[in-house]
Amino acid sequence: MPHLVIDRLSADYGATPVLQEVSLSVERGEIVSIIGPSGSGKSTLLRVLTGLLRPRAGLVRVADEQVNYDSAAALKKVRDRFAVVFQQYNLFQNMTALRNVTIAPTIVKKRAAEQVESEARALLEKVGLSHRIDAYPDELSGGQQQRVAIARALALKPEILLLDEVTSALDPELVAEVLDTIRVLASEGMTMLIVSHEMGFVREISSKVVFMADGRVVEVGPPSQIFDAPQTERCADFVRRILRH
Amino acid sequence: MVEPAGKARALMSYTLQYGQVTPYLGYLAGGAWLALQIAAIAFVVGWAIGLVCASVLEYGPRPARWLVRSYVVFFLNTPLLVQIFFLYFALPDWGILLGSYEAVLLGMALNAGAYLTEIQRAGFRSIRVAEVEAATTLGFSRVQTIRYVILPHICKVLFPPLSNQYIILTMTTSIAAIFGVEELTGRTYNINAQTFRSFEIFSIAALYYIALTLVASAALYAVGRYFFRIKGKVF
Amino acid sequence: MPVSRFACLLAACLAPLVAMPAQARSLDDILKAGELRVGVNPTLPPRALFNDKNEIDGFEPELAKAVADKLGVKLTLVQVGSPDRIPFVAADKVDVVMGAMSRTSERAKVIDFTAPIHSENYGIVTTDAKPFAKLADLNSESVTLIQVRGTTAIPYIQKNLPKAKLVLLDNYNDRDRALAQGRGDASFDGIDAVAYRLKIFPAIKWKIIATPEYGVTYSSFGVAKGNYGLRDWLNIALYELHTAGTVEAIWEKWFLKPMDTKVPVTPYF
Numbered sequence: 184m185p186h187l188v189i190d191r192l193s194a195d196y197g198a199t200p201v202l203q204e205v206s207l208s209v210e211r212g213e214i215v216s217i218i219g220p221s222g223s224g225k226s227t228l229l230r231v232l233t234g235l236l237r238p239r240a241g242l243v244r245v246a247d248e249q250v251n252y253d254s255a256a257a258l259k260k261v262r263d264r265f266a267v268v269f270q271q272y273n274l275f276q277n278m279t280a281l282r283n284v285t286i287a288p289t290i291v292k293k294r295a296a297e298q299v300e301s302e303a304r305a306l307l308e309k310v311g312l313s314h315r316i317d318a319y320p321d322e323l324s325g326g327q328q329q330r331v332a333i334a335r336a337l338a339l340k341p342e343i344l345l346l347d348e349v350t351s352a353l354d355p356e357l358v359a360e361v362l363d364t365i366r367v368l369a370s371e372g373m374t375m376l377i378v379s380h381e382m383g384f385v386r387e388i389s390s391k392v393v394f395m396a397d398g399r400v401v402e403v404g405p406p407s408q409i410f411d412a413p414q415t416e417r418c419a420d421f422v423r424r425i426l427r428h
Numbered sequence: 429m430v431e432p433a434g435k436a437r438a439l440m441s442y443t444l445q446y447g448q449v450t451p452y453l454g455y456l457a458g459g460a461w462l463a464l465q466i467a468a469i470a471f472v473v474g475w476a477i478g479l480v481c482a483s484v485l486e487y488g489p490r491p492a493r494w495l496v497r498s499y500v501v502f503f504l505n506t507p508l509l510v511q512i513f514f515l516y517f518a519l520p521d522w523g524i525l526l527g528s529y530e531a532v533l534l535g536m537a538l539n540a541g542a543y544l545t546e547i548q549r550a551g552f553r554s555i556r557v558a559e560v561e562a563a564t565t566l567g568f569s570r571v572q573t574i575r576y577v578i579l580p581h582i583c584k585v586l587f588p589p590l591s592n593q594y595i596i597l598t599m600t601t602s603i604a605a606i607f608g609v610e611e612l613t614g615r616t617y618n619i620n621a622q623t624f625r626s627f628e629i630f631s632i633a634a635l636y637y638i639a640l641t642l643v644a645s646a647a648l649y650a651v652g653r654y655f656f657r658i659k660g661k662v663f
Numbered sequence: 664m665p666v667s668r669f670a671c672l673l674a675a676c677l678a679p680l681v682a683m684p685a686q687a688r689s690l691d692d693i694l695k696a697g698e699l700r701v702g703v704n705p706t707l708p709p710r711a712l713f714n715d716k717n718e719i720d721g722f723e724p725e726l727a728k729a730v731a732d733k734l735g736v737k738l739t740l741v742q743v744g745s746p747d748r749i750p751f752v753a754a755d756k757v758d759v760v761m762g763a764m765s766r767t768s769e770r771a772k773v774i775d776f777t778a779p780i781h782s783e784n785y786g787i788v789t790t791d792a793k794p795f796a797k798l799a800d801l802n803s804e805s806v807t808l809i810q811v812r813g814t815t816a817i818p819y820i821q822k823n824l825p826k827a828k829l830v831l832l833d834n835y836n837d838r839d840r841a842l843a844q845g846r847g848d849a850s851f852d853g854i855d856a857v858a859y860r861l862k863i864f865p866a867i868k869w870k871i872i873a874t875p876e877y878g879v880t881y882s883s884f885g886v887a888k889g890n891y892g893l894r895d896w897l898n899i900a901l902y903e904l905h906t907a908g909t910v911e912a913i914w915e916k917w918f919l920k921p922m923d924t925k926v927p928v929t930p931y932f
Contacts, residue, residue, distance in 0.1 A: 234564075235561055235564060235565065259567055262564075265565070269562065271558055273558040273562035274559075275562070276581065277580040277581055286566075287566040290568070290576065291566060335566070442754075442773075442887065442888065445772075517837070520845070521844075525846065605831075606833040608832050610831065614831060617813050618812065620746050620749075620813065621746075621814065621815075623770070623772075623773065624769075624770045624772075625773060626750045626753075
């Protein structure tokens with residue numbers, strides 16, 4: 184049984200269709216990457232999954248249970264299942280690294296502060312920031328902020344982690360530390376859906392790669408297929424252009 | 429330069445006599461206290477007006493926005509003196525007789541309200557959508573998002589300009605003297621007229637104003653530093 | 664950095680403590696310069712005002728011209744206000760200050776006054792609906808007096824009419840308007856200019872009650888403390904202008920009536 188099933192999911196921004204009948208399935212512990220030109224709907228897919236954008240049609244199932252995007256109460260359940268890490272980290276600027284990680288478990292889950300804090304310390308240690316827990320976001324480098332953001336996402340113990348171009352805003356020398364963190368999560372069996380432009384990393388870590396264009400899934404396959412022997416002209420064209428750089 | 433008949437000429441210069449005005453220090457302090465009151469009340473009322481008007485400008489329906497816009501444009505583009513003059517001397521012709529204190533407070537609050545509308549609107553504009561989205565995906569409710577993310581951010585952004593506005597208001601209270609409010613400047617004028625000790629009395633009044641603004645600055649600095657991590661200077 | 668800024672601030676407030684104001688010009692200096700600088704307050708019509716050509720005109724400017732003519736120097740009028748007229752003298756920006764310089768013993772500690780230029784006659788200024796007949800009638804909690812800030816009647820009111828509420832406004836126009844709007848019941852003040860004011864406020868129905876019980880005060884030229892040479896010369900010039908009827912003539916031209924109380928003119932000062 185797949186961990187996540189997306190079945191003919193469609194969504195619009197106003198009158199503009201941005202996702203058109205996207206279907207995809209992800210096994211438990213699998214890492215699936217989504218690639219494609221900008222405007223292809225990659226990030227939109229993640230926004231729909233987390234309930235930031237309501238789908239027009241289609242189904243999402245997590246562990247064989249249908250996800251309901253129709254009401255505020257239902258959306259609360261959605262947010263238990265998915266956690267998202269954004270390109271721009273989006274940390275709460277008025278909170279320390281530690282508080283960024285503890286706030287959601289404390290106020291959303293209403294869990295005991297001491298336990299949440301010890302877990303948060305462990306998470307920050309895991310992303311290599313145990314020495315910076317009292318720092319505010321504006322005192323941290325981009326890579327450090329992104330690692331805090333990952334820790335914050337993990338603090339809610341999500342079933343599936345969505346990573347939205349998490350290295351795109353980073354200086355090149357800071358990319359590696361974030362990718363290392365993701366590798367650790369992968370080794371622990373976290374199910375992840377990754378939107379990324381780091382083709383080398385995608386190829387290394389993914390079991391499956393999805394190529395999207397114009398809001399549709401154009402091609403799905405193992406990295407070897409997508410990068411070495413793409414079956415569609417569009418995918419081949421994209422891969423050729425992107426690998427030349 | 430030769431100084432002819434130096435002794436006789438020296439008699440013709442003004443001699444400072446602070447001792448002549450010390451009996452009035454308490455009377456002046458009462459005026460300073462009133463100035464503080466006027467500034468504080470006008471600020472709080474102006475802040476509330478500004479909050480409502482800024483909300484209307486950002487999120488209100490078109491006719492309400494238009495109304496608020498007119499209010500702000502009118503009060504930002506006319507002098508405070510004229511505004512209070514209107515409240516004090518023109519309104520009675522329409523049957524509304526405001527007392528000195530009320531007219532001054534109302535004028536200052538309406539004037540501050542217009543400035544504080546613009547300032548607070550900038551605060552609303554500075555809300556970071558990305559942080560709000562992050563809060564949403566973490567499962568924050570609407571109220572929690574406002575309480576933990578939006579408000580702390582707005583407060584931090586607004587704190588320095590609001591502090592400045594308060595200091596400006598403290599200075600502006602001196603206008604109240606013109607309309608019969610016996611605050612610091614009014615009392616300074618009164619003593620000046622009786623004693624003619626202008627240098628002495630006005631320099632003491634200046635010291636009182638500096639004390640008022642320095643104390644406020646120091647307090648605001650401490651609040652800003654403690655709550656909003658704002659690094660600033662008192663001086 | 665904070666320390667040096669604080670030092671600047673402190674220096675700014677304490678400047679008047681250390682920096683002594685300039686010395687006043689003696690009579691000889693004025694003659695040598697060929698110019699007499701006189702401070703007048705054009706917000707007090709008809710003593711001084713801005714005329715149709717936006718020049719300073721009125722009783723005091725015209726009298727100052729007569730004085731300058733006697734001295735044989737050019738007259739320069741300097742606009743002063745009530746709060747800054749003493750600094751103008753002390754900082755040597757004017758040689759002589761006018762602007763309703765009522766003599767009081769308190770003020771005379773700071774500045775030297777000449778012999779009187781004119782008398783100042785007082786009265787209750789009210790509207791015809793009010794019942795007041797004498798000053799004592801004003802000493803009641805139900806009476807609000809509207810006065811102009813910094814005028815000489817105020818200490819008297821505070822001392823002798825303590826029950827009356829007191830509202831101090833900025834100038835006589837504001838006072839008149841406030842009285843007309845019913846903000847107060849009366850004003851106890853100089854009434855010399857009332858005839859002039861009646862002319863420019865035809866809509867207001869004034870009632871003026873003279874208050875001989877208060878007495879009369881006198882207004883003089885003011886000069887820097889210790890500038891005796893200039894003061895003594897002014898006294899003699901003023902004696903000549905009084906005896907020639909010049910002061911009274913200028914007075915009647917501007918105040919539209921004779922001076923209520925004649926200034927006793929003596930050859931001794």
